[in-house]
Structure formats: structure tokens, C-alpha cells
Amino acid sequence: MKLKKITAIEPVSLLDETKREVEKYFEEAVFYDTFPENEEEIIKRIGDSDAIFVSYRYPIGEAVLKQCKNLKYIGMCCSLYSETSSNVDIRYAREQGICVKGVRDYGDQGVAEYVIGEVIHMLQGTGGHPPFLGVESEVSGIRAGILGMGASAQAVAAALSAFGADVSYYSRTRKRELEERRGYHYLELDELLASCNVICSCLSKNVVLLHEREMDIMGDNTILFNTALSPCFDAEAMKKWLQKENTWYFCDTLMGLGEEELLQYDHVSCLKKSSGMTSQAVARLNEKVLVNLKEFLEETGYDH
Numbered sequence: 001m002k003l004k005k006i007t008a009i010e011p012v013s014l015l016d017e018t019k020r021e022v023e024k025y026f027e028e029a030v031f032y033d034t035f036p037e038n039e040e041e042i043i044k045r046i047g048d049s050d051a052i053f054v055s056y057r058y059p060i061g062e063a064v065l066k067q068c069k070n071l072k073y074i075g076m077c078c079s080l081y082s083e084t085s086s087n088v089d090i091r092y093a094r095e096q097g098i099c100v101k102g103v104r105d106y107g108d109q110g111v112a113e114y115v116i117g118e119v120i121h122m123l124q125g126t127g128g129h130p131p132f133l134g135v136e137s138e139v140s141g142i143r144a145g146i147l148g149m150g151a152s153a154q155a156v157a158a159a160l161s162a163f164g165a166d167v168s169y170y171s172r173t174r175k176r177e178l179e180e181r182r183g184y185h186y187l188e189l190d191e192l193l194a195s196c197n198v199i200c201s202c203l204s205k206n207v208v209l210l211h212e213r214e215m216d217i218m219g220d221n222t223i224l225f226n227t228a229l230s231p232c233f234d235a236e237a238m239k240k241w242l243q244k245e246n247t248w249y250f251c252d253t254l255m256g257l258g259e260e261e262l263l264q265y266d267h268v269s270c271l272k273k274s275s276g277m278t279s280q281a282v283a284r285l286n287e288k289v290l291v292n293l294k295e296f297l298e299e300t301g302y303d304h
Contacts, residue, residue, distance in 0.1 A: 107276025114275030140164025145196030231258035
């Protein structure tokens, strides 16, 4: 028995060959190539669908799920790190018998290359500003601090380390095996902020570590990267910090930027897109999305 309908409620980076594969498992497959304007439109797009594909962009909460009675499967075409950081209300979905599957570890290399590329531009003064350290320098001349040590953070740390940076990290849990194998140093947050001149936050969504006190500890002559899908800092504290001497903030997505007002600052740079979504990452994402769907169909006894 086939499920009747699956809907991608927004553009979710599915390749044409992936769409053709998905169509084999459903009587009807709908792939929207526009973004819904509001929650009402999301509910309308889901309609009588048995399954949906979503990204990180829109909350799929209890209010939405209550009105979508046919739903049995939600395929997240994006990273799923934890229930608490997810834009899908996984707890409520589970209570309703809806299976939610997400993916991980598909765009980390692109994120690492984004960070290392910007660091090199800053150190060599090739980005339209004087060299960050006053003279043209190599990556081997910096102390790099990583906030978090998940897969993305590990990719960033490995890239910086490969170019000779002295890498330290702060995480809720120590990664002693990485310390031994890679030579990273574990530091408490205050010590890391005070001692590193390049800091990269790779924290989970909605985790805020940097308030006014912490940003004062970072002080002058510091570059801060944020590659998470939400700000890692308090907005007012960031504005005060950017008034210090030689302070710089880099992020890839507008979600990571926080307030768009920050774009008015000369020392703020935002790509306005995910640095991890390279063509290779899209291919890995598609493969994992298909694996998740097939596993669900196998587990539930539907044709696949």
C-alpha cells in the first residue's frame, strides 16, 4: 500500500532525481518552489498530505499540526540537532504518532571553508581593509577559539589547525579524544574569550552565550564568526562591542545575523545564505533525506 500524498511546503533543495525517486512512493507528490507567506498558507499547503518535507525556515508547531490530521511523516531537509532547537514541535508530533526525521553532517566542509577563507582575507588585508594584525600574517599567527564542538565545529577547528592556528575550544562536554588526537586545548569560556583573537561560534540554534559581560572579556582586536542558525549573542551587547577598536563580526545566514540593523556597521559581514550549501552538500543532503524516507516506509510497512 502506498501513502497518498507528500508535499514539500517550500523549496528544500531537492534535486530533480530525488523528486523522481520520491514520486515512486506516493500517489501524488507536490514540490512548492515558492515560500509560504504565513502559517495559514503553510496549513493550506499541507492540506491532506500524509507526509511533508520542510526546512529550518518556518515553525511547524502544535497549532499547525493540529489542523493537519493526515500527517504521518515529516522529513526535515535540514540539520536536526535536538528536539529543543528544532523548528518542528517533535514532542507534539510524537504524541500524535507523526514520525519526524532530520539529517546531520552534510554541509560542514563548506562552513569550514567559509571561515578559513574569511580569516585569510582578514589576515592578509585582501578584503578591502588593512591586515587584521597590522601586518600581513598567516593563519599560523592566530589563537582560534571554537564555541561548541559538534560536527560543524570540528570541521572548522580542523581547517584552522591544518593552517597552523593554535586551536582552543569551549563546550558543555569535553572532547578529550579530540584534545589528544588533534592537540586542541579545552578552556573555560572566560579564558577562551580573553585569550583568542579569532572566535567561531558553532553552537546549536537558540543557544546564546555572549552577553555584555562576555563581549567585554573578548575586548578589542577580535574577529567573531557565527555559523549557527541564530545569534549567539545579545544584540545590544554586540552593538556596544562593535564600537571597540578592530572588532569584526562575520556570519553566513540572516538568521545567524540577528537584527538586520547590524548590516549598517562597517565591520559586519553577512553572506545572507548558508555557507554549507555547496553542490556537494546538496548531494549529501538529498541522499540522507531519501534514506530517512525509505527507513520510515520500511518501518511502517508502506510500499517503497
